[in-house]
Amino acid sequence: MPVRREGPEAENFAGARERMVATQLRPRGITDERVLEAMARVPRERFVPENQRRHAYDDRALSIGEGQTISQPYMVAIMLQCLRTRRDTTALEIGGGSGYQAAVLGELCDRVWAVEIVEPLAMRASELLAELGYDNVEIVVGDGSLGLPEHAPYDRIIVAAGAPEIPQPLVDQLADGGRLVAPIGSRFSQRLVIIERQGERTVHEDGIGCVFVPLVGEHGWGKAASNKH
Ligand code: SAH
Numbered sequence: 001m002p003v004r005r006e007g008p009e010a011e012n013f014a015g016a017r018e019r020m021v022a023t024q025l026r027p028r029g030i031t032d033e034r035v036l037e038a039m040a041r042v043p044r045e046r047f048v049p050e051n052q053r054r055h056a057y058d059d060r061a062l063s064i065g066e067g068q069t070i071s072q073p074y075m076v077a078i079m080l081q082c083l084r085t086r087r088d089t090t091a092l093e094i095g096g097g098s099g100y101q102a103a104v105l106g107e108l109c110d111r112v113w114a115v116e117i118v119e120p121l122a123m124r125a126s127e128l129l130a131e132l133g134y135d136n137v138e139i140v141v142g143d144g145s146l147g148l149p150e151h152a153p154y155d156r157i158i159v160a161a162g163a164p165e166i167p168q169p170l171v172d173q174l175a176d177g178g179r180l181v182a183p184i185g186s187r188f189s190q191r192l193v194i195i196e197r198q199g200e201r202t203v204h205e206d207g208i209g210c211v212f213v214p215l216v217g218e219h220g221w222g223k224a225a226s227n228k229h
């Protein structure tokens with residue numbers, strides 16, 4: 001179980017977390033109690049830069065440095081709800097960023113691997129998750145558009161960066177009966193796409209519109225992102 005911060009500041013943040021659940025998540029249709037409870041527990045303020053802590057529970061994405069962002073709480077919640085997590089599942093996240101969503105996944109699943117391509121972000125996330133006691137969550141540096149073959153298949157896969165299409169390696173690494181959620185579209189706007197693998201078939205569902213930073217790498221927008229589309 002994660003270490004809890006103590007003292008008045010921690011209490012303020014705990015209150016802010018409860019308010020986030022009550023005002024940003026429940027009224028917008030987040031009904032998965034496990035997701036709501038997990039997000040009421042994870043100290044989001046620890047995953048944002050020091051000077052942004054007072055904004056940690058704002059209803060928006062925040063900058064985490066290296067040109068990257070921590071997703072809006074609602075977006076984290078809706079994606080995790082679409083994923084239908086269960087305690088006995090393994091999960092793969094592509095785009096670990098600050099490690100926040102990986103921590104929430106760590107509360108919901110048995111084991112979590114998160115791949116992050118920007119090494120300094122991966123290092124920071126990894127240290128923080130260890131400090132908070134998330135020993136079931138591992139951050140791996142690399143191109144997540146290739147998935148993470150060494151621990152495949154995964155019961156749940158979540159892509160936290162926008163891609164032109166679902167990277168085929170991720171579909172290949174999804175377990176039978178598994179679910180995957182990814183923002184798919186142009187570089188500037190996407191829609192969530194949810195797929196469920198049923199044997200050799202995949203069933204697709206369409207989710208809400210969203211805006212994510214681009215998934216780079218071999219099955220993303222490539223290194224020179226502006227060359228495509
Ligand atoms: N889930 C994160 C937010 C992710 S923002 C959080 O909770 O903080 C998207 C992240 O995807 C960025 O950190 C970016 O560096 C990363 N990313 C982009 N392309 C990637 C790729 N091919 N492999 C792994 N990570 C990638």
